[in-house]
Amino acid sequence: MSQLALFEDEAFAGPEGLSHAREFVSEEIERELITRVAELPLKPFQFGAFEGHRRVKSFGFRYDYTQQKLIESEPMPDWLKAMARSVEAFGNLREASVRQVLCTEYEAGVGIGWHRDKPYFGKVFGLSLGGACKFRFRRRRGDKWERFAFRAEPRSLYLMEGEARHAWEHSIPAVDALRYSITLRTMVEKASP
16 A cells, blocks of 8 residues: 555645544544553653643553663553554554554643654654644754654544654644643654663
8 A cells, every 4th residue: 555545635735754543443442452451551741851731651661861861661461452453554564573662641732743753763653632733854964954743633543754854843833722632652663672
C-alpha cells in the first residue's frame, strides 16, 4: 500500500515518511483503551528538574532526562501488546518490533512543545484517543521554517519514519478537551541499551 493511499484526503501531502489512518480503532476499543490508560499510575512528565503538565506512563523503556539515558521500564501489559501487534501490521513490521510504549494524558489546555523523539527510537506510531489535536511539523529551510499541520482525530493513527521522523520537529498546541495518546516505538538496534 502506498503512503498516500493511507490518507482519505488526497490533498494531504505531509512530510515524506508521515502516514496516517483514520478510524484505526473502533469507538468501543477507544473507550476501552481510554479506561485502561486512565487507570494507569500516570505521573507528571519529568524533564530533568522540570515537571510537565501532561501525565505519562512508559512501558518497555523510558528516557530518563536526569540521567540522560534510556532505562528499562515495566514490561508492556497484554492489552498494550495487542495494540502493538495491530500497529506492527499497519507498519509492515515483524511481530515484537514495538518495544517501547508511552501512554499520555493531556488535560484541556495542555500540549507538548517542539521536539524530535530521542535517537534510540526508530519508527514512531501515535494513536489518538478522546479529544482531537492539531499535530504540527516544522523544519528549517535556510532562514525560514517549512511547516505542515493536520488534525489528529480520535481513533486515528499516525506513523513517523524517514524524513518526518528525523528531519522535522513536531509539536501539539494546547488541546481543547481531554485527550489521551498511546505512542508506540520501535528501537534503533545499535542504540538499544
